[in-house]
Amino acid sequence: MSTNFNNGYLELIIGPMFSGKTSELLEIYKKCNFCNIPVSIINHNLDIRYHDTMISTHNKIMAPCIQTNKISDIWFGSNTIFNSDKYIPHKLLRESDVILINEGQFFPDLYETVIDMLKNNKKVYICGLDGDFERKKFGFVLDLIPMCDSIKKLKSICSLCRDGTDGIFSMRLTNETEQTVIGADNYIPVCRNCYEKRMIMHRKSEKV
Template identity: 50%
Template sequence: MNNWLENHGYLELIIGPMYSGKTSKLIEVYNQCKLSNINVYVINHRIDQRYDDKLLSSHDKNMIPCIQIDKISKFIQEYTDNIPENSVVLINEGQFFDDLFDNVLLLVEKYNLRVYISGLDSDYKRANFGQISDLLPFCDTISKLHSFCSKCKNGTRAIFSQRISNEENQIVVGSENYLPLCRKCFIKTT
């Protein structure tokens, strides 16, 4: 077995706007782990229950079992005593966890786990969202995904999420409340 994997954790961020395939990428990693008989734990924030309260689901309704919680610390308290080193932990909707930073570093650097986090890299105002950007300096890999602009409709890459509801809170759940936009269209609408 590879000694590097035996002794080191790993951190990958999968970030981007709405509809960019972040959750689908996590599901792909999950399926690869299962095929390779790697222990994998899936964490989804309790606020995100798109189609089921016990399954992580992509927008196209691919689903995998998950642990629904609102604190990463709760996962650490309940599971880490029984998790073998080199297990994989997948965290969906990372921007919603208010204890993400310290606890992810604990999972990676103390428990030597391989952690993949998907989430929005900014909110609908293009401001930092949660603690995801705080983890950038600690990452082994950062994957920035893109969608297609829903206004241009010509294949232009979307890098921002525009809120189309009138809510003022930073957190408004529901894909029906957002559109992926390119820079040009985002600037036109603000």
């Protein structure tokens, strides 16, 4: 973890579903608390699967967080924010040396807000999916690669092989075609071969 607080720092923690991204974020949170470093966690309002005011791993390890649809609503001050329910989280973020962002792919204002955080010498750690169920770019996490100090690509274990093969893609188990479909039960991590086999089967079924 970067401890030079006279300079901004950005680390991206990316990977498929069930690769331990949120767990990685919470480890940083624990280190900050142990070292008495002011830290805040931001989570998207779409992610309330286990709690509506706490960030949680799939194993139910939790920590308090700021829930919002747009980070900029909390980060940037305005004449109205001081008389709103956003003032306390705004103050918390501004006073934090380290800012942890969960589910980064969901935030439409991720890029411009994070850039401003870096200009204010914040240490920013973002975890998010590097691709959607079609292996296409998801949100704006990848746009921050040219601006980041470090990238950590996490892997899961293929749920179909079950032999220890790395799971590097998120396979959707349902038939929805929208990019954003919430629910851990709707996805499994798979390896490249299993993903390609499933796509071949899907194309054949479409022709029937």
